[in-house]
Amino acid sequence: GDSVTQMEGPVTLSEEAFLTINCTYTATGYPSLFWYVQYPGEGLQLLLKATKADDKGSNKGFEATYRKETTSFHLEKGSVQVSDSAVYFCALSGDNYGQNFVFGPGTRLSVLP
């Protein structure tokens, strides 16, 4: 079945450092790909998404590009802030929406001032 693999962390960075969180996936067909963020004590929020190959999703300085050839959707940010400290989940939605919405294990990011 479909699956998502991501680096589990925790990842600890200093403020203004460059961030990469790797995500790779296995899926049949043409899934949509997502990054969700979970701040402490809250539910998940959509951070960005891409629905087809070579699409780039971006939001709040974060970016990720849908790479079908490497089945990857790595999350990047050029300069992280303390307020970016959270857990980040990579996810995919397969062709049959709802029946295979799959999340990765999550990566905890801590940004130190």
Next chain:
Amino acid sequence: EAQVTQNPRYLITVTGKKLTVTCSQNMNHEYMSWYRQDPGLGLRQIYYSMNVEVTDKGDVPEGYKVSRKEKRNFPLILESPSPNQTSLYFCASAVPRDNEQFFGPGTRLTVL
């Protein structure tokens, strides 16, 4: 304000005592879903519903029931909770095919 609400937010119970976690959304979404979140496992889907009276199993449905009698509500029922159901539970809703799910704040359940 558009939102998904869950109640209770925290619950401690004992093995075998039936419980219900409520979920309600005010966005008129057809699709609703329940997940559990466990360390190192990410979110795993328990049940989902594509519309009123239409429900189906996700990846980990054992020990859970759901119902969808109204569009806005999607309660999660544990008929006989066991300690392995101790987890953080999230409800979510979406417009089908829109590919963005809106999540509730979570319910932390402890079964002793």
